[in-house]
Amino acid sequence: MSNPLRARRAVETLKEYHPPLGGRDGLRLDFNENVDGCSPRVLHTLHSTTAETLNRYPEREPGERAVARHLGISFEQVLLTNGVDEAIHLLAETYLEPGDEALIAVPTFSMYEIYALATGAVVRCVQSGEAMEFPASGLLRAITPQTRLICIANPNNPTGAIATREQLLAIADAAPHAAVLIDEAYIHFGGESLLDQLGQIDNLFICRTFSKAHGLAGFRLGALLGSEAQLKMLRRVASPYNVNGIALACLGAALDDHEYIAGYIAQVLEGRSRLERFYGERNIPYWPSQANFVLAYFGDYREALVKQMRERGILVRDRNGDPGCAGCVRITLGNDSQTELLLRELPEALASIGFRPQPRPTLAAKEAR
Numbered sequence: 001m002s003n004p005l006r007a008r009r010a011v012e013t014l015k016e017y018h019p020p021l022g023g024r025d026g027l028r029l030d031f032n033e034n035v036d037g038c039s040p041r042v043l044h045t046l047h048s049t050t051a052e053t054l055n056r057y058p059e060r061e062p063g064e065r066a067v068a069r070h071l072g073i074s075f076e077q078v079l080l081t082n083g084v085d086e087a088i089h090l091l092a093e094t095y096l097e098p099g100d101e102a103l104i105a106v107p108t109f110s111m112y113e114i115y116a117l118a119t120g121a122v123v124r125c126v127q128s129g130e131a132m133e134f135p136a137s138g139l140l141r142a143i144t145p146q147t148r149l150i151c152i153a154n155p156n157n158p159t160g161a162i163a164t165r166e167q168l169l170a171i172a173d174a175a176p177h178a179a180v181l182i183d184e185a186y187i188h189f190g191g192e193s194l195l196d197q198l199g200q201i202d203n204l205f206i207c208r209t210f211s212k213a214h215g216l217a218g219f220r221l222g223a224l225l226g227s228e229a230q231l232k233m234l235r236r237v238a239s240p241y242n243v244n245g246i247a248l249a250c251l252g253a254a255l256d257d258h259e260y261i262a263g264y265i266a267q268v269l270e271g272r273s274r275l276e277r278f279y280g281e282r283n284i285p286y287w288p289s290q291a292n293f294v295l296a297y298f299g300d301y302r303e304a305l306v307k308q309m310r311e312r313g314i315l316v317r318d319r320n321g322d323p324g325c326a327g328c329v330r331i332t333l334g335n336d337s338q339t340e341l342l343l344r345e346l347p348e349a350l351a352s353i354g355f356r357p358q359p360r361p362t363l364a365a366k367e368a369r
């Protein structure tokens with residue numbers, strides 16, 4: 001009898017991840033995308049794209065030089081990727097052997113765990129505490145000789161919490177044998193970048209995405225930054241044509257349109273203050289955010305609220321399943337008129353489901369599991 005084809009054990013035991021993508025009609029305040037659009041300069045470049053952009057294999061290096069110039073680093077320190085998702089995947093593939101440990105602070109972005117588990121590594125999670133603060137000391141205590149990858153979103157998703165430079169540098173210093181990824185997907189909205197440390201700390205990696213502030217989630221464009229020597233290893237694993245030619249053709253326009261980005265960020269920050277004020281005035285527990293979204297606690301009303309908002313044409317994200325986030329909903333901020341609409345519909349939705357604020361059950365910070 002022949003043996004049937006089986007996936008690797010690590011893959012067979014991996015749980016399926018399905019972001020709720022189907023039927024996302026309406027105002028999409030559920031995925032932390034830029035719901036305002038993207039720079040008109042990018043659209044202009046897109047419209048003037050010729051057949052040549054499509055019929056030849058894309059060249060990544062000119063794009064890497066452009067990003068390096070923009071960030072004030074050398075192009076050898078930049079690897080363009082198919083979104084930050086691919087950057088995380090490449091780090092896992094490059095550094096993790098089966099049985100190694102990957103360390104994450106939860107709740108956080110799901111893909112760290114998925115890519116690490118797929119290699120056969122063990123994922124150790126350190127739970128954030130009551131205030132959803134970055135669990136720096138818990139992470140430090142959880143580092144072992146087997147730790148080979150540490151992923152930290154700064155600011156974090158879904159909490160909007162930030163880590164300080166000192167905390168991040170202490171972690172990189174305590175784990176020289178591990179790749180330490182600081183995911184700066186939301187750095188345009190708050191927190192302090194570690195970019196100035198690049199090249200000085202061999203095990204430090206930073207990633208940036210064009211999916212959030214730049215409004216280009218559909219392009220799948222990200223950048224992994226790290227020491228020249230380490231990025232050489234990652235380039236061995238990366239597909240030579242991982243970033244598509246159209247995204248590369250538009251990259252310069254995306255980087256150059258400071259005015260568009262600044263205008264959009266200003267609207268998000270204003271919207272964030274307004275939403276946090278709204279929660280404060282209604283005694284709705286929420287976590288002050290440094291990103292383009294706010295996480296709040298609606299307890300038993302969570303499901304009804306998400307449904308009611310959807311009926312009103314606004315998608316918000318149920319985060320009930322995230323560790324420590326029972327009863328929580330995350331809402332992304334958009335431009336001024338979208339915030340206006342949100343703050344008109346949200347109180348009405350809450351009234352229509354008979355919402356009364358509930359105190360959040362106490363959550364103790366936990367050691368790594």
Ligand SMILES: Cc1ncc(COP(=O)(O)O)c(C=O)c1O
Pocket residue numbers: 031032082083084085086109153156157183185208209210211217220221222
């Ligand atoms: C922290 C974080 N990193 C990365 C991503 C994904 O970035 P990309 O679209 O570049 O793959 C997200 C998306 O939600 C995120 O929250």
